[in-house]
Amino acid sequence: MNARKTTARLVVAVAVIASFSAVADNVIIRDPTFEELASLTVTSVTGTARPHFTSPAATHILTAEELHQLGLRSIPDALRYAPGMQVSQLDSYRWSVSARGFNSIAVDKLLVLVDGRSVYTPLSSGVYWEQNAGVHHDLDRIEVIRGPAGSVWGANAVNGVVNILSKSARETQGTALTVGTGTEEQAFGSFRYGGAAGENAWYRAYVNYSRHDDSELGNGRATGDGWEIGHVGVRYDREGPGSRLFFKAEAHSGDFEEPGQTPAPTPPYETSIRDGFNRGGFVQASWSQRLTNGAEFAIGAWYERLERRLQPIDERSDTVDLGVRYGTQLGDHTVNAGALYRYVDHQTSPSFALTFSPPDHTLHQWSGYLQDEIQFAPRFSATLGVRLEDAPFTGREWQPNVRLRWSIADEHSLWAAVGRAVRTPGIADESRNYTIRVFPPGRFGPGSPPVRQQVLGSPGLKSEVLLAYEVGWRGRWSNDAMFSVSAFYNDYDRLMLFAPQALDTVTLAPEFWRLPLTPNNAGSGQALGAEFTAMWRPTLHWRLFSEVSYLDLKVLPSEYELARVLTGSSAQLQASVRSYIDLGQDWEIGLGLRYVDELPALNVDSFMDAELRVAKQLSQGVKLALVGKNLWQSRHAEFRSGSFPLDSYIERSVYLALTWRR
């Protein structure tokens, strides 16, 4: 065999493969010979099958392909198609994203990670979605784990974990450019270039930008919440024998028009709001090494800087996070252990509406976990996990978890789990002094000064606790049909509620009186629910997905207004269907249909909605897509709240996008 000729053939073959694979993500080897196959080295151990969890938990994966083919450009929009997730868009850049209930303006029981980096804010334990919402070229998948995952992921993984993962730089070689315009997404563009950085090492550099139109008020006027954001970043991946090195750095800058009014000390006791911003960046690195005994050791670290002023908060923070992980196989036991340390330096600037006392916090948080998966019979396994955490305000917290799995057949497994998870108080719960509104003078009797209605923090708060009981069944018939069912009973205790206090005529006198709301741990709650997902591929070119979620959540005691609101602010029934048709080489059609039940406590009606994307490949690597979003009705409301008094509606929208890859 002529070696040089073989190499030349391979170069051509792989070049063709590569230009195809940039589009299809599948590498197909045409006309192989035994010599060529034996000379190829393996780049990936996992192949290209749709990844699916085998872990005994209620998990769901949305692949980037599924999102792109529906034209979904934001992570919250994508999560509408994950079972058990509640997504309500408040206005153009605010979303309530929660799992298994507790839909609110500041969801605090969901942990969100981007490439392993936690993106929740220590202030309120919520997520600043405006900064993390974008679905970019190089997203790989979103993994959604419903139910408590605190034993592995740590505090605040109470009702679920959302894991947003981007592709390895190895898989994003070459150039990709997208430009688009639409009625809501007025202008967007992204550019990526990926190349090799020596043997077994790859990089990519990327930049993206998007500008979004306002949502609409009840009276048809613009809300005044247009925004724009840009990201620029690099990622580097190196794979050696048994080792992986990963580095990522990114900076972002976003500017936001702020709708509504904010309380003010002088008549008319409210004022319009300056434009807001969110700027920051991070660097992140991780390294894993397989040891000679088969064990694996990994270490990772990241640093993030954030400067953000969006009503009512004006804050700056520096976060450093260090983690180590070790996993090994000991007979029938698969043991994983890890430790994490996080340092947060958080500063706020006081305003009339919101102050923190003290304004600055330095937090140290450490935790360690141990997990043992025991294969105690050929078809039975048990996973025992526990995490010990030293939380900033409450001290030590235990989060144990037990999971059992029974493989009833090769592709069918039953699982059951019991777990305890905690949501630890954040800085805001401890130390906020938030004026919601100011009542003008004379409202509380003749001669009374203006009265500030305030939400206060309380330093003695304990963690909210969840005990969760779950069962599930996951099955699949070949690669063409699969389904999962899960049911759960969640028992919450020490939920944080707000108790109205008597009119305080002393503290702020003589300028103001105040009407405070103070937090306590008086709440308890029960949630009963079930989720169903199915995937079916009737033909190679047609895939169907369906998700159904049911949730019955009750928060007590109902004397508390917040308890009544939480009880009635999560959709009891949600259902969705997605259809993806690949019409030959050139045309793709993606259709998504959703139903969301009413939110009685928020005065939000049930609604149907639809997404449609039609795309045509104009030539090799060039694709044009026309996407319609929220098509079912001209506009609809998804959320209303007393602390977010805007009556804003989400409008029907379309956009056109052109993608060029090579």
Add this chain to the structure above:
Amino acid sequence: MRWLAWLMFVSAAALAANVSTAPEYSIKAGYILLFTRYVEWPKGAFTSADAPLEICLLGTDPFGSVLDKTMAGQRSQHRALNVRRLPDVQAAQGCHVLFLGSATLEQTRQWLDALAGEPVLTITEDPDALGHGAALCFVREIADGKARIRFDASLPSMQRAGLSASSQMLVAARKVHRDNPGI
């Protein structure tokens, strides 16, 4: 179309550094295509002269759509290639190639026992299965920190199934078991 050629040339240059790598199951799908061309089946294994050659998968499917796409539009020994995924081993009737996805050795043995004497080219990823009737087994060969995919073949297993492999294929095997391994 000249610009398209340029485009390909540019991407070839960009990828020249990693030109000799491919995902594991893309390589394995390529091998399976070649096996259909270098193995001879008994005449009775096909219902007619132009019946397609059936490639079947049992157990966990690690290929996704790669196997289908590798076989799409290809022909072997003047026959079309058809990929099927089986719910259980009883459905293996009519299969000419059968890939046994990852399972316990015990499960793999049960499947192989059920197929004993059938003219099926059984492919596993567990070398121990060659001693229990599997015809071929994919193996990883690790050299200089890089993994390559090769295969081992068991002549006794192929003989019992009534199959014969060409010498070109056996030369490409990492190891050919000519007697029962382990004896």
